[in-house]
Amino acid sequence: MRLDQTTLELHSRGRGSYDITGEVAACVSSAGVVTGLCQVFLQHTSASLMLCENADPQVRVDLETFMADLAPDGDRRLAHRTEGPDDMPAHIRAILTGASVQVPVAQGRLALGTWQGIYLWEHRTGAYRRRAVVTVWGE
Amino acid sequence: MRLDQTTLELHSRGRGSYDITGEVAACVSSAGVVTGLCQVFLQHTSASLMLCENADPQVRVDLETFMADLAPDGDRRLAHRTEGPDDMPAHIRAILTGASVQVPVAQGRLALGTWQGIYLWEHRTGAYRRRAVVTVWGE
Amino acid sequence: MRLDQTTLELHSRGRGSYDITGEVAACVSSAGVVTGLCQVFLQHTSASLMLCENADPQVRVDLETFMADLAPDGDRRLAHRTEGPDDMPAHIRAILTGASVQVPVAQGRLALGTWQGIYLWEHRTGAYRRRAVVTVWGE
Numbered sequence: 001m002r003l004d005q006t007t008l009e010l011h012s013r014g015r016g017s018y019d020i021t022g023e024v025a026a027c028v029s030s031a032g033v034v035t036g037l038c039q040v041f042l043q044h045t046s047a048s049l050m051l052c053e054n055a056d057p058q059v060r061v062d063l064e065t066f067m068a069d070l071a072p073d074g075d076r077r078l079a080h081r082t083e084g085p086d087d088m089p090a091h092i093r094a095i096l097t098g099a100s101v102q103v104p105v106a107q108g109r110l111a112l113g114t115w116q117g118i119y120l121w122e123h124r125t126g127a128y129r130r131r132a133v134v135t136v137w138g139e
Numbered sequence: 140m141r142l143d144q145t146t147l148e149l150h151s152r153g154r155g156s157y158d159i160t161g162e163v164a165a166c167v168s169s170a171g172v173v174t175g176l177c178q179v180f181l182q183h184t185s186a187s188l189m190l191c192e193n194a195d196p197q198v199r200v201d202l203e204t205f206m207a208d209l210a211p212d213g214d215r216r217l218a219h220r221t222e223g224p225d226d227m228p229a230h231i232r233a234i235l236t237g238a239s240v241q242v243p244v245a246q247g248r249l250a251l252g253t254w255q256g257i258y259l260w261e262h263r264t265g266a267y268r269r270r271a272v273v274t275v276w277g278e
Numbered sequence: 279m280r281l282d283q284t285t286l287e288l289h290s291r292g293r294g295s296y297d298i299t300g301e302v303a304a305c306v307s308s309a310g311v312v313t314g315l316c317q318v319f320l321q322h323t324s325a326s327l328m329l330c331e332n333a334d335p336q337v338r339v340d341l342e343t344f345m346a347d348l349a350p351d352g353d354r355r356l357a358h359r360t361e362g363p364d365d366m367p368a369h370i371r372a373i374l375t376g377a378s379v380q381v382p383v384a385q386g387r388l389a390l391g392t393w394q395g396i397y398l399w400e401h402r403t404g405a406y407r408r409r410a411v412v413t414v415w416g417e
Contacts, residue, residue, distance in 0.1 A: 001140045001279045003417055005313050005384060035144050037178060037274055039315060041382050043391030047330040051238045053184040053230055058219040062227050063234065065216050070209075070348075077343050080336040088340050089172050091331055095341065098328045099394075100380050102239050106273040107145060111184030111272050133382040133389050135256075135315055137416075138276075139142055140279045174283050176317060176413055190377045192323040192369055197358040201366050202373065204355050209348075235390055240379050243319050243411040245283060250411050252321030255377075277415075 003137040004021070004031035008040075010130040012026075012122035014046045015086070016050065017060045020132070021118045025110055027134040036138010040118065041100045043131045046090035048097040054117030069095050081132045090123035098120060105138055142276040147179075149269040151261035154225070156191065156199045159271070160257045162204015163242075165234035166273040175245045177188055179257065180239045182270045185229035186261045187236040193256030206232050212264075229262035236260060243278055281415040282309035286318075290400035293364070295311075295330065299396045300409070302381075303388055305412040307357045312386045314416010318396065319378045321409045323370035325400045326375040332395030345371050357388060364366040368401035383416055 006027045028038050042049050047129040053059045071092040074085035101118055145166045167177050181188050191197045210231040213224035243250040284305045306316050320327050331337045349370040352363035382389040
């Protein structure tokens with residue numbers, strides 16, 4: 001069994017989703033694992049990680065539309081506003097969508113479906129540096 | 140440490156949830172792992188996997204009711220419609236509920252709670268073939 | 279490779295979230311794993327586990343407010359009511375937020391971000407005993 005762990009420094013440019021499949025795939029390659037698993041863990045609570053359709057970018061635009069209605073910025077029901085009107089909605093979005101993704105490794109590569117990509121989903125309106133820990137283990 | 144990986148071919152018959160606990164349990168048995176973990180990963184973005192109450196089927200009916208109101212088919216806010224009015228709502232449902240489940244293995248079996256089952260949740264209205272990768276590792 | 283598995287007995291005191299970071303961290307310490315992963319799995323379908331901001335308790339109050347509007351108790355659309363008006367909303371909340379968390383282990387400790395805590399999120403209004411299986415593996 002092999003185990004490899006790397007920290008990725010990611011840079012968001014405001015609210016939206018960013019394809020990080022390539023960065024994660026590179027960690028799998030350098031780990032030398034043929035069959036196993038890869039976990040990506042985001043060390044933040046106002047951004048998240050998601051597996052999403054990677055063919056039509058409109059899908060991710062529609063996800064923003066959906067979330068903007070579900071957890072609107074400046075929502076008067078929410079009292080945690082010290083960091084701005086987008087902060088508490090960002091926490092809500094992050095909890096609904098998750099801080100980690102786990103993808104099998106097969107034949108030395110991420111065993112993603114044809115239309116699956118791994119995305120950092122920034123929920124704050126500003127630009128942030130985000131850290132993700134990638135752990136790969138297997139044979 | 141042992142590690143075993145299998146791909147399950149699942150067949151949905153339209154929107155709804157399908158108990159796959161038996162298929163996953165069979166992978167654990169054949170892996171010969173006594174203590175460890177089992178991951179099930181769905182290679183799709185318009186269906187998901189969930190752990191759900193397995194006693195009263197009404198729970199899963201109510202989940203459909205809830206989701207139908209939260210992310211309704213044909214929602215005019217959403218522009219990704221090339222594959223039909225149920226496609227973008229299916230992506231939303233999948234992202235809110237997740238593409239993988241991870242269950243501990245103890246005493247050679249899935250360490251599920253008494254009322255927990257593993258379900259494929261098909262979010263498209265049509266019937267689809269869905270692939271899930273099951274990875275089991277441990278001692 | 280080492281692998282260690284422990285069951286935690288948790289006690290909720292009604293709806294709300296409870297910091298269990300210390301209990302999970304103790305499992306990591308006793309496992310003697312330096313680099314690897316830790317999984318916490320809840321054996322229930324009406325409570326969940328979440329990673330949440332641990333600085334301002336108002337965040338978790340706002341999460342309750344959000345969920346109370348999203349999946350209100352006694353919702354007339356929902357028919358699974360034999361265990362009370364809070365039961366089906368609890369299942370919905372649990373499915374939206376997840377039964378497990380996976381956190382990397384680095385330098386012998388949980389590699390959480392500065393503001394991340396691990397919480398048991400009780401969705402039922404009553405007090406319950408909840409069981410969580412903690413599995414730690416790595417080098």
